[in-house]
Each structure stands twice: as structure tokens, then as C-alpha cells.
Amino acid sequence: MSEVQQISSKDTVLFIDKETNHAAIEELERKTLSGGQGAVNSVTGEINWACPCLGDLAVQPPCGDTFKISFACFVRSTTEPKGMDCADAFRQLQGCFREHPEIYGRDAGDD
Structure with missing residues (x-):
């Protein structure tokens, strides 16, 4: 048995029964385990620095390398x-x- 719920104009949730939709569930699990489009692959822990969710922070000088160090530390933190x-x-x-407030904005100095 399947059920579809529209959460918002862009998000839909599909509830499916594992016995009748086994192939669809396996495909969804493969996509999820491959890390998708997120910044961090949930299986390998590898960071995708090109992820749009990180914006330009990882590549924009002069703080890009500093961002990478701090983000990687957080991701690997135990x-x-x-x-x-x-x-x-x-x-x-x-x-x-x-x-560098001219690049990162004037609010960057606020605590």
C-alpha cells in the first residue's frame, strides 16, 4: 500500500510498503547511501566541497581554506x-x- 502526502509546494512524502515496492525502496536506499547532493557523504564521511549548500565559502579567498579546516573539523568531531x-x-x-568585511559582510564582526 502506498500513500502520497504533499508537504509543501515543492516537497512530497511518499509512504510505501516494503513488500510490494521492494525495487523502489532499494533504489531510494542506494541514492540515499551514495551521499546524494549533501555536503557530507553519510557513508564515507567524505566532504563534497562543490556542494551548492556550502555556497562559495569553501572556494572564496581569502577565508576559503580557513573555512575548509573548521568545517572538516566539525564534520569529523566526536x-x-x-x-x-x-x-x-x-x-x-x-x-x-x-x-574582510568587504567580502563577508559587516555582520561577520558580531559575536
Whole structure:
């Protein structure tokens, strides 16, 4: 048995029964496990720096490399709360943003 629910104008949820829709579920699981279009592959942990969700932060000088270091630290963090071991990397990123308000905006200096 399947059921479709329209969540919003762009989002739809499809509820399907595993026994009658086995092939469709396997295909969906393959797409999900391949990492999709997200910034981080959920299986390998590899970071997709070209992901549109990261915008230009990973490639835009002068803070792109600093962003990569801090984001990678957060993704790989095992501390609780997540990312607490990355505070220094994020302070460096914030410092870089503050040094370049013409690129990263005037709000970058706000705490």
C-alpha cells in the first residue's frame, strides 16, 4: 500500500510498503547511501566541497581554506557537544571574516 502526502509546494512524502515496492525502496536506499547532493557523504564521511549548500565559502579567498579546516573539523568531531574540539578553528574563521568585511559582510564582526 502506498500513500502520497504533499508537504509543501515543492516537497512530497511518499509512504510505501516494503513488500510490494521492494525495487523502489532499494533504489531510494542506494541514492540515499551514495551521499546524494549533501555536503557530507553519510557513508564515507567524505566532504563534497562543490556542494551548492556550502555556497562559495569553501572556494572564496581569502577565508576559503580557513573555512575548509573548521568545517572538516566539525564534520569529523566526536566530542559532545559536537564541534567543541573545533573552537579554535572557528575562532580563526571568525577572525578571517572580521578582517574582510568587504567580502563577508559587516555582520561577520558580531559575536
